[in-house]
Amino acid sequence: MSIVVEDYHKTYGDTVAVAGITFAVAPGEVLGLVGPNGAGKTTTLRALAGILTPTRGRLAIADHDLAREPVAAKAALAYVPDDPRLFDHLTVWEHLRFVAALYRTPDWQPEAETLLAQFELTEKRDALTSELSRGMRQKVAICCGYLHRPRAILLDEPLTGLDPRGIRTMKDSVRQRADGGAAVMVSSHLLSLVEDICTSVLILHRGRQLLHGKLADLRREVSEGGRQETLEELFFRLTEGAVRPEGDRGKADGGT
Amino acid sequence: MDRALWLLMGLRLWGWLRRLGRSVGTVRGALLVAAGALVFLPWVVSWLLAPTPTGQYLAEVRRLGPLALAAYCLVQLVLTTEGAITFSAAEVNFLFPAPLSRRQVLAYKVLGTLGTSLLSTLLLTLFLRQYAVNMAAAAVGLLLAVMFMQLFQMALALLASSVGARAYSRRRKIVLAVLVLLAAVAVAPAVARTVGKGGEAMLAEVEASPVAQAVLAPFAWFVNAFTAERLWPDLVQWAGLGLLLNLALLVLVFTLDAHYLETSAAVSERAYARLERLRRGGPTTAALLGWGKARLSVPSLPHWGGVGPLAWRQLTTALRAPWALAVVVIVMGVFLVPSLAEGPRRATAALDTGLTITLFVAVAIFVPPLLPFDFRGDIDRMEVLKTLPVPSWRLVVGQLLTPVAFVSGLQLVFFGVLLALGGRIDALLLAGGAFVLPINSLLFELDNLLFLWFPTRQLSATPGDLQNMGRQIVLWMVKLLALWLVGGLAALAGFIAYLVGGGSAVAAGVVGWVVLAGFVVGLVPLLALAFRHFDVARDTP
Numbered sequence: 001m002s003i004v005v006e007d008y009h010k011t012y013g014d015t016v017a018v019a020g021i022t023f024a025v026a027p028g029e030v031l032g033l034v035g036p037n038g039a040g041k042t043t044t045l046r047a048l049a050g051i052l053t054p055t056r057g058r059l060a061i062a063d064h065d066l067a068r069e070p071v072a073a074k075a076a077l078a079y080v081p082d083d084p085r086l087f088d089h090l091t092v093w094e095h096l097r098f099v100a101a102l103y104r105t106p107d108w109q110p111e112a113e114t115l116l117a118q119f120e121l122t123e124k125r126d127a128l129t130s131e132l133s134r135g136m137r138q139k140v141a142i143c144c145g146y147l148h149r150p151r152a153i154l155l156d157e158p159l160t161g162l163d164p165r166g167i168r169t170m171k172d173s174v175r176q177r178a179d180g181g182a183a184v185m186v187s188s189h190l191l192s193l194v195e196d197i198c199t200s201v202l203i204l205h206r207g208r209q210l211l212h213g214k215l216a217d218l219r220r221e222v223s224e225g226g227r228q229e230t231l232e233e234l235f236f237r238l239t240e241g242a243v244r245p246e247g248d249r250g251k252a253d254g255g256t
Numbered sequence: 257m258d259r260a261l262w263l264l265m266g267l268r269l270w271g272w273l274r275r276l277g278r279s280v281g282t283v284r285g286a287l288l289v290a291a292g293a294l295v296f297l298p299w300v301v302s303w304l305l306a307p308t309p310t311g312q313y314l315a316e317v318r319r320l321g322p323l324a325l326a327a328y329c330l331v332q333l334v335l336t337t338e339g340a341i342t343f344s345a346a347e348v349n350f351l352f353p354a355p356l357s358r359r360q361v362l363a364y365k366v367l368g369t370l371g372t373s374l375l376s377t378l379l380l381t382l383f384l385r386q387y388a389v390n391m392a393a394a395a396v397g398l399l400l401a402v403m404f405m406q407l408f409q410m411a412l413a414l415l416a417s418s419v420g421a422r423a424y425s426r427r428r429k430i431v432l433a434v435l436v437l438l439a440a441v442a443v444a445p446a447v448a449r450t451v452g453k454g455g456e457a458m459l460a461e462v463e464a465s466p467v468a469q470a471v472l473a474p475f476a477w478f479v480n481a482f483t484a485e486r487l488w489p490d491l492v493q494w495a496g497l498g499l500l501l502n503l504a505l506l507v508l509v510f511t512l513d514a515h516y517l518e519t520s521a522a523v524s525e526r527a528y529a530r531l532e533r534l535r536r537g538g539p540t541t542a543a544l545l546g547w548g549k550a551r552l553s554v555p556s557l558p559h560w561g562g563v564g565p566l567a568w569r570q571l572t573t574a575l576r577a578p579w580a581l582a583v584v585v586i587v588m589g590v591f592l593v594p595s596l597a598e599g600p601r602r603a604t605a606a607l608d609t610g611l612t613i614t615l616f617v618a619v620a621i622f623v624p625p626l627l628p629f630d631f632r633g634d635i636d637r638m639e640v641l642k643t644l645p646v647p648s649w650r651l652v653v654g655q656l657l658t659p660v661a662f663v664s665g666l667q668l669v670f671f672g673v674l675l676a677l678g679g680r681i682d683a684l685l686l687a688g689g690a691f692v693l694p695i696n697s698l699l700f701e702l703d704n705l706l707f708l709w710f711p712t713r714q715l716s717a718t719p720g721d722l723q724n725m726g727r728q729i730v731l732w733m734v735k736l737l738a739l740w741l742v743g744g745l746a747a748l749a750g751f752i753a754y755l756v757g758g759g760s761a762v763a764a765g766v767v768g769w770v771v772l773a774g775f776v777v778g779l780v781p782l783l784a785l786a787f788r789h790f791d792v793a794r795d796t797p
Contacts, residue, residue: 049353051521075355085345085528087264089271098267101260102354128275144350 001060002027002076002152002183003048008057010043010207017043020057021209023202025183027151030174032194032215033187034231035204036239041187042082044204045154048185049079062151075103078150082157082187084141088130092121092140095129096147103148115143119169134161142170146177153177153184159193171197195231205239258356261364265371288727295729303382314483317387319463321479322472325401329475332409333432341365341413341520345528348521358513366410366509373402388482393491397482400498404478407505414512417519442467474501562646566654570629574658580626581662587622588615588666612688615670616695619663620739624703627659631704631787635711638792648784656700656783663700664692687765694772698742701779702735708786746771 003025010018018040025031033041046052048059050070059066062076086095093112100108116122119139129137138161145153155174159167174197178184188194194201194215201218203211211218211234218234229237279285343351343365351361380402381395388394446461462468477497484490554572557564574581634641634655641651671689675682710731750768757763 046521051348051352051517053518071355071357074353077353079353081349085349087268087271087344087346087350089275090267091271094267094271098260098264099350101263102258102350102356104260128271141349 001025002062003031003185004058004060005044005048006058008044008047008059009055010040010047010052011055016207018047018204019207021202021204021207023209023212025152025185025200027181027183028178029200030178030184030186030198032198032201033185033204034189034191034194034201034235035210038206039204040207041204042156043207045079045081045156045185045187048152048154049077050074076151077154078145078148078152079154080138080141080145080156080158082160084138086129086137086140089128091126091128092116092132092143093125095140095144099144099147105148108147111149112143112147115146118173119143120165135163135166138162139166142173146173149180149182151182153182154187155184156187157189158186159188159190191230191232191235201231203235203238210238257363257367258360260354261351261356261360265364265368288730291729292727300382303385313387314389318476318479318483321482322475323463325404325475325478326472328405329408332412341410341516343520343524345524348524352517352521358517359510362510362513362516366407366506369406369410370403373406374399377402389485390487390491392487393484393495394482396491396495397478397480397484397498400481400495400502401478403502404498404505407502407509411505411508411512414509414516417516418512438467477501560650560654562644562650563654563657566644566646566651567657570655570658573633574627574629574662584623584626584663585666587626588618588670590618612671612684615667615688619667619696620699623663624659624699627662629658629662630655630700632707638790641787642790642792648788649780652704652780652783652787656697656704659700660693660696664696667692667696683761690765690769691772694769694776697776698739698772698779701776701783702738705779705783705786706731706735708783708790711790742772742775746775 001024005024006022008018008021009016021040021044023031033044035041043052047054048061048066050066050073054067061073064073064076066073087098090098096108096112096115099105100112105111113122116125119142121136121139121143124132124136129140132140138158142155142158145155153174158170158174162170171193174184174186178199186194186198198215200214201211202209215231280289341362351364377395377399380398381391384398385391385394388397442465443462446465447458450458450461463472474497477494481491481494481498484494554568554575557568557571559565560567631638631641641655644651646654668689671685671692675685710727746768749771750764753767754760754764
């Protein structure tokens with residue numbers, strides 16, 4: 001497994017942000033992380049990125065425990081936050097150069113050129129990132145994330161600010177990376193995006209894991225009166241209806 | 257340190273220089289840099305060339321310097337409640353999830369902090385050189401002292417994040433209590449010996465006590481390095497000791513590196529949010545960050561064709577920035593001190609004249625930046641303002657009403673206090689009170705007009721930014737020129753009325769007031785025009 005989360009808890013004083021979630025993402029899998037605001041999605045991603053320390057539980061990236069081997073784990077990881085902040089005084093190309101040095105990526109230039117072309121940034125190669133639009137900055141952050149060919153990719157609201165072309169490129173790139181053997185986690189409020197590109201889904205609510213499984217299995221097994229549900233219907237039924245712990249749901253969690 | 261971090265440092269330095277160079281490339285940028293350089297560079301050169309005597313107050317510097325450093329450390333110990341080393345948002349984004357060890361990231365931060373302090377140390381050396389004997393020694397001593405202060409702050413921050421904010425807060429209180437107790441026990445004999453001999457004698461006695469000598473000794477190393485007369489052995493000896501102390505702190509910083517990332521990320525996020533607020537509306541709106549709850553609310557104002565809701569919004573914002581309002585009250589209150597010192601019924605006409613003028617000058621210089629509850633604080637809300645179904649001139653009035661009303665109300669209270677202290681009806685103070693409204697309106701109108709014409713974010717400058725200095729100087733000159741022009745015309749009209757009216761001061765005052773009010777009213781359409789022409793796509797800095 002490329003991403004492993006076991007019994008992850010995160011508390012801030014008396015506030016429980018995440019209350020014991022367990023899942024794994026295999027190479028080639030795209031996991032959609034969904035949930036209402038405050039569900040614990042970003043907290044989970046930031047913990048997997050090594051920014052937050054778990055209160056309890058084990059996190060691993062590419063078979064490297066984040067607590068014991070943080071550097072090795074992070075070397076296999078890319079994290080693109082929901083509002084990527086770039087270095088204002090650096091150009092797009094300088095960002096890629098720095099990231100290549102950071103992740104010790106040899107012969108990175110051809111890959112960087114390809115990524116810039118793919119995300120329509122070639123003309124902006126020498127532009128300062130402070131001069132770019134929100135969507136373009138998002139694309140730069142994604143290029144930086146992809147440059148070192150990570151085995152685990154964490155994307156937090158990756159479509160924010162992207163134009164239709166950018167959205168299509170982003171979706172294609174996620175599929176390509178997964179096909180190439182990367183494990184991808186996508187946190188999004190856009191359920192249509194999750195249905196479109198994810199192979200599995202994890203629904204969080206108030207820090208608890210409501211549901212986890214392959215999308216197709218979930219649609220088949222967790223349905224209302226035998227009727228096939230959309231992810232949106234499933235989401236609202238679970239998060240706004242009676243909430244049961246995942247363990248009670250038994251077969252619904254067939255993912256990990 | 258990882259070579260990628262060295263690369264980042266180099267790229268950032270180069271990026272900063274490139275940005276400065278690019279901004280100079282435009283005509284406006286070059287002119288603003290020239291204006292800044294014209295003021296700043298002669299100032300530095302005059303410092304360098306001035307035949308300033310060296311080694312002034314050497315004994316005092318050697319005596320008080322260690323005390324000042326010790327006081328700094330004590331203040332840090334008292335104030336550091338939630339310690340964390342702050343990183344920029346981009347650093348958190350790129351470095352925290354990167355395959356770098358915590359120590360590598362920490363080393364980057366330490367080196368970056370010390371590197372950026374080099375420039376400030378250089379300027380500080382120029383500024384303080386008359387207190388040292390040798391320029392090289394002054395520079396070395398100051399650099400070591402600045403390094404010490406930064407490393408001390410970092411060590412405290414890491415200590416706080418290592419033991420946890422709550423535990424740190426508890427232990428800090430215990431440590432502080434023990435320190436206070438020890439200090440009291442240590443200085444008690446010295447204090448007892450000097451009772452009745454005055455504060456200076458008591459301080460000297462306390463300083464001479466073995467405990468104080470021992471506590472102040474490390475701080476004295478930096479001061480002795482700064483005031484060293486010979487490179488060998490003075491500077492080498494004291495600087496060597498100071499360097500050793502800094503190295504010890506550095507070792508402490510690196511041994512306390514466990515689990516600082518999470519706290520740093522959280523604190524950096526808050527710092528970034530604060531910076532964003534600073535960029536939007538200056539320090540006043542940034543201070544609102546600490547006021548998470550709406551503690552004060554204002555009843556709705558009448559609609560007044562759209563003026564009411566706009567004024568209500570600005571008024572509510574102002575009342576939720578009590579620090580800004582308190583600072584304004586303090587700034588203006590300072591000018592009342594001489595009158596209060598005179599006591600009741602002793603205020604003289606000369607004093608009243610001086611106070612009336614200084615009250616207006618104080619408002620003109622200090623107050624507008626503290627009260628950006630108008631267009632200046634709405635730089636990121638100009639789009640919304642443009643969509644409102646309110647005529648431009650009413651929008652201008654609604655936007656400016658709050659700061660004008662607040663400052664005018666405050667000044668009227670102060671004039672009332674002065675009248676009460678004087679115990680008589682003072683014509684000058686009454687006239688001052690009468691002119692409060694038009695003068696304040698004019699001040700805020702000019703500030704907002706210049707902002708709409710040359711929009712700039714408050715506090716967007718970086719150290720050594722000559723262009724920003726130039727911009728501020730030019731704006732100040734334009735503002736003062738406009739004030740002199742309008743004030744001069746009002747005074748001229750008043751003088752003519754005085755002559756025509758057969759020496760009537762009342763006629764002069766009324767005519768002067770009417771002329772000023774005419775300018776105030778006349779500026780509203782100009783402001784409305786400037787607002788309409790403000791292009792959010794082009795003009796938002």
